[in-house]
Amino acid sequence: MISFSGVCKRYPGGREALHDVTFSIERGEFVFVAGHTGAGKTTLLKLVAALERPSAGAVIVAGQNVGALRPAAVPYLRRNLGLVFQNQKLLYDRSVFDNVMLPLAFGDLPEREAARRARAALEKVGLAGRERANPIELSGGEQQRLAIARAVVNRPAVLLADEPTANLDAAAASAVLELFAAFHRVGVTVLIATHDEGLIARAGHRVLRLAAGRLAA
Amino acid sequence: MRAWLRQHRRAAAAALARMVAHKAATALNLAAIGIALALPAGAYALLESLRAAAAGVSLEPQLAVYLKPEASRAEAEALGARLAKAPSVREVRFVPREQALRELQAVEGLAELAAALETNPLPDAFVVRLRPASGSAEARAAAVEALAGQLRAFPAVAHVQADPLWARRLAALVALGRLAIGLLAALLAFGLIAITFNTIRLQILTQRAEIEVAKLIGATDAFIRRPFLYLGALQGLGGGAVALALVWGVLAALDTAVAELAATYGSQFRLRFLEPADAAAILAFSCFLGWVGALMSVSRHLREMEPT
Numbered sequence: 065m066i067s068f069s070g071v072c073k074r075y076p077g078g079r080e081a082l083h084d085v086t087f088s089i090e091r092g093e094f095v096f097v098a099g100h101t102g103a104g105k106t107t108l109l110k111l112v113a114a115l116e117r118p119s120a121g122a123v124i125v126a127g128q129n130v131g132a133l134r135p136a137a138v139p140y141l142r143r144n145l146g147l148v149f150q151n152q153k154l155l156y157d158r159s160v161f162d163n164v165m166l167p168l169a170f171g172d173l174p175e176r177e178a179a180r181r182a183r184a185a186l187e188k189v190g191l192a193g194r195e196r197a198n199p200i201e202l203s204g205g206e207q208q209r210l211a212i213a214r215a216v217v218n219r220p221a222v223l224l225a226d227e228p229t230a231n232l233d234a235a236a237a238s239a240v241l242e243l244f245a246a247f248h249r250v251g252v253t254v255l256i257a258t259h260d261e262g263l264i265a266r267a268g269h270r271v272l273r274l275a276a277g278r279l280a281a
Numbered sequence: 282m283r284a285w286l287r288q289h290r291r292a293a294a295a296a297l298a299r300m301v302a303h304k305a306a307t308a309l310n311l312a313a314i315g316i317a318l319a320l321p322a323g324a325y326a327l328l329e330s331l332r333a334a335a336a337g338v339s340l341e342p343q344l345a346v347y348l349k350p351e352a353s354r355a356e357a358e359a360l361g362a363r364l365a366k367a368p369s370v371r372e373v374r375f376v377p378r379e380q381a382l383r384e385l386q387a388v389e390g391l392a393e394l395a396a397a398l399e400t401n402p403l404p405d406a407f408v409v410r411l412r413p414a415s416g417s418a419e420a421r422a423a424a425v426e427a428l429a430g431q432l433r434a435f436p437a438v439a440h441v442q443a444d445p446l447w448a449r450r451l452a453a454l455v456a457l458g459r460l461a462i463g464l465l466a467a468l469l470a471f472g473l474i475a476i477t478f479n480t481i482r483l484q485i486l487t488q489r490a491e492i493e494v495a496k497l498i499g500a501t502d503a504f505i506r507r508p509f510l511y512l513g514a515l516q517g518l519g520g521g522a523v524a525l526a527l528v529w530g531v532l533a534a535l536d537t538a539v540a541e542l543a544a545t546y547g548s549q550f551r552l553r554f555l556e557p558a559d560a561a562a563i564l565a566f567s568c569f570l571g572w573v574g575a576l577m578s579v580s581r582h583l584r585e586m587e588p589t
Contacts, residue, residue, distance in 0.1 A: 113497075115588060142499035153494050167498040169291070172284040214498070 065091045065222060065253045066112055071121035073107050073277075081107040083277045085121070089255065091221070094248045096264050097257040099274035105257035108274070109224050112255070113145055114138045126221065143167070146215030146252075148225035152207050154199040160186065160210055161195040167218045185217040186210075189243060205236030212243055222253045229260055241267060288507065296511035299484070300519075307516075310480055314473055314520025314567065319527040321466035322555065322563050326528055328458045330553045344429060345442040346407040352437035357405050360437055364409060369428060372410040378403045389547040404439060470570055473520065477513045477574025484512065485582045493588045502583060509579045510572055517571020521564040529554055 067088040073081045082104045089095050097105045110116040111123050114130045123130040126144055133141060154163055164185055168178040186192050189209040191202075199207055208228055215223060223244065229237035241263060248254045258264065264271055273280040300307045346364075348357055357375070364373045376384075381403040386395040411425060429441045485492065495505055536552045543550035555563070 115497075136501070139496075139499045139501045142497065145499075147497055153490075153497065155491055155494060157491075166494065170288070170495075170500050170504045175287075218498075 065089050065093070065126060066255065067122075067124045068108075068111075069122050069124075071111065071123055072119045073104075073111060073116060074119040081277050082111075082118075082274075085274075085277075085279050087272055087279060089253060091253055092248070092251050094245070094254045094267070094269040095256075096267070096269060096271045097255065097274060098259065098261070098264055098271050100259060103274040104277040105259075105274055106226055107277075108272075109226050109255070109257055112222075112224055113147055114141055143171075143218055144220050144222065146212075146218070146220040146223040148208070148211050148215050148223070148228050150227040150230050152199075152211035154207060154210060154214075156198060156200050158198075159195065160191060160197050160199055160202070163199060163210060164213050164217050167214060171218065181217055182213075185213040188216070188246075189213040190239075203236070205232050205239060208232060208236070208240055209243065212240070216247060216252075220252070222255065223247055225254075225256045227258055228256060229258065229263060237263065238266070288504070292507035293511045293515075295508040296515055299508075299512060300515060306480075307519075310476065310516055311519045311523050313476055314517065314571075315523025315527055317469045317472050317476075318521060318524035318563065318567055319531075321462050321469060322524050323528045323531060324458070324462045324465065325559070326532060326553065326555050328455060328462065329555070329559070330551070331458075332455055333553055334548075334550045343411065344407075344409040344425065344432070346409060346432055346438055347440040347442070348405045348407075348437050349439040350404050352405065352439075354405075356437040360435060361407060364407060364432075367428070369411050369424065370409055371412045374408045374410075376406045376408060378405050381406060470566075473517065473567065473570045474574035474577065477516060477571045478578040480516065481509050481513055481575045481578035482582055484509065485579065485586070489586065492583070492586055496586070496588045505583060506576075506579045510575045513575020513578075514568050514572040517574075518564060518568040520571070521567030524567065525555070525560055525563060 069086050071085045072083055075081060085104075085108070097108055099105050107116060111118055111130065112125055114133055118131045121131075125141065128137075128141060130141065155166070161182060164182040165178060168181060171178070173181070183192070183195070186195060189212050191206060191210055191213065194202065194206070199210060202210060208231075212223075212225075212228075215225075225244065228244075229240055232240065237260070244254050244256060245267070346360075348360075361373060361375055364370055378401055382395060382398075382401045385403070386392050411428070425443050429443045432438055432441045492505055532552045532554055539550065539552050554560075
């Protein structure tokens, strides 16, 4: 589903965030990317979502070479990915429901079907009763769950999350983790970047360990 | 196809909603565009009124042939017959000197002058209308001039006047006016594009977060661009409507005064509002310019807004 071969990423200015990274993730796998701050976790996720392009090597996602993708093809790649960020990037000028509707706006779904899907996604993350609320009224954990609902409403094959539990207390964090596990159980490939070793230990999935931009064995 | 239509309907609705949500800003923008467009549109309406008034006077090639006062009627009839047979001539009208005097008496302000004349000083004359020739303006003028030269060779002919000068001057003035309006319109078209460019830029900046998120979740550039293009086009269209309303209002306010002024000269001259086709063209043009300004703005600023 996702494979890196000999991937380097050098940012303008010369800092090398990733060096010769090679790995492969099968369809339906649940994988953590672990490492300290600045180890290259975020860069790795960005390369998968075509938010950055590799300086060298090949990034293949769902059979497509991301580095060689035309700009016009990038949106169609991203529709197949659900992205969850550390700062959730919610829109505070509209309701919880409209935030989840956003990814469906440019699909081909009729209005009614889209609304049904959005409600289903909100229900899945436990926010069914909060549709009309503004995201600013939600707690940190709820906001993160809302971000997850927005990421999965398009039924993507892959879920990418960057430090999804960083700002949450233990209870909220395990609720979020349980959500990812639930999507994993129905066949979604999940890739989570985190520095939370306790979380990794509890979940017990495969771990890609990054240190100073290199993949540790 | 249905999905495509739905996308456009949503984008247009979003643009309209934005305009309604920012009423004051929208009103100012529409006023700025409307006033900018009202200048050339109003000037054009005035020019068209003038042209309509001048249309009573035929601008097709025409010759006035004045005979010598001592020329006899027989000579005049002979010349008339020759003229009627010439291939380039469409119509010959003989104006005997008595009729010319009567026509002079009928002209406002000149009746007293004519009455004061003891003898009729006017000669017999022919008004010759030519067939509209093809070819360039210069070639046509040369053809008219050649015929005038031939006529001058007749002993009975005193004077040949080709194309009354004032008609040519009016035509030249109208052409000049059109050019000036065209240049003004081009200048203000740039102004309209600039206004739209800036409005859309501000709108893009205020929606920066939304645009970034949309890009992250897989919105195409076309999708992101669409509401802004509708906003620009709608703003242009609204500005065009304001311009038409302004022109209409100003013309209506001036018309009574102009009609009174014209009446003192014995003229029926009235200001005319733009023809429906012209008004529609102005609306379409301003709508198009708004769209162009929005397109330029969006193309330039969306590129700077790649999510990180």
